[in-house]
Amino acid sequence: MxxxxxxxxxxxxxxxYFQIExxxxxxxxxxxxxxxSWPILEASSTPPDAWSGWPEGKRFALVLTHDVDTARGQERxxxxxxxxxxxxxxxxxxxxxxxxxVSSELRHALTRNGFEVGVHGLNHDxxxxxxxxxxxxxxxxxxxxxxxxxxxxYRSPSMQHxxxxxxxxxxxxxxxxxxxxxxxxxxxGV
Numbered sequence: 001m002x003x004x005x006x007x008x009x010x011x012x013x014x015x016x017y018f019q020i021e022x023x024x025x026x027x028x029x030x031x032x033x034x035x036x037s038w039p040i041l042e043a044s045s046t047p048p049d050a051w052s053g054w055p056e057g058k059r060f061a062l063v064l065t066h067d068v069d070t071a072r073g074q075e076r077x078x079x080x081x082x083x084x085x086x087x088x089x090x091x092x093x094x095x096x097x098x099x100x101x102v103s104s105e106l107r108h109a110l111t112r113n114g115f116e117v118g119v120h121g122l123n124h125d126x127x128x129x130x131x132x133x134x135x136x137x138x139x140x141x142x143x144x145x146x147x148x149x150x151x152x153x154y155r156s157p158s159m160q161h162x163x164x165x166x167x168x169x170x171x172x173x174x175x176x177x178x179x180x181x182x183x184x185x186x187x188x189g190v
Contacts, residue, residue: 004185008126027183034182064091065175067120067155071100081110092175094120094155097145107149118153118175119145126185129162139168146170159184 011019031038047053054061064084068074077093084091093110095102097119107117119142121128128135142154147170154169156176166174181187 004126005130011126030182030187038182064089065118065155066091066093067157068093068095069099069120069124069157074100074103074106077106078109081113081115084115085113090114090116092116092118092153094118094153094175096120096122096124096157098122098141099124111150116151116153117149118151118155119149120155121157124157126158126160128156129160129165132165135162135165136168139165143170160186 014022036042066077066080068077074095081093090113093115095107095117099122110117122138122141122145128138145151146154152172154166154171154174154176156174159176159178159181161174161176163174163177166176177186178184
């Protein structure tokens with residue numbers, strides 16, 4: 001926790017290429033330590049008791065989501081939307097509204113074509129959970145974007161989370177946790 005706080009304090013001063021190299025180094029260490037649980041945790045391969053299975057007899061479900069962390073990423077969304085449409089997929093695009101100017105034209109094109117638009121924090125600075133007071137302040141702004149965009153989904157930047165605090169968000173679902181992913185700042189499974 002302390003290392004994460006220090007990193008996010010220093011992050012604005014760290015060149016992006018060095019951030020990526022640091023992440024690569026950490027991922028290699030985490031990968032060796034997680035060989036028995038990632039990408040599939042064998043203990044989770046057994047269906048829950050009394051589970052009737054996927055609808056219509058399907059064997060699995062696939063959920064596609066995209067965290068659009070930068071303006072450059074946003075520029076590529078139209079192309080990705082077209083590719084997914086050709087393949088018969090629809091996904092969720094999660095935008096960071098105060099890190100770059102989110103295109104209303106893009107948001108409308110996505111929803112018009114059956115995609116979902118979600119909010120991905122406000123600015124990706126890693127300070128959402130420094131205090132309940134700070135989270136509440138940000139939750140108010142996040143709720144404004146959710147309302148303006150008619151969005152029902154949220155994903156926290158860097159998958160950081162406090163599930164109890166998310167009750168302050170006006171959302172139908174949160175996608176800030178995984179069953180297992182050792183490469184996130186909060187890797188515990190949910």
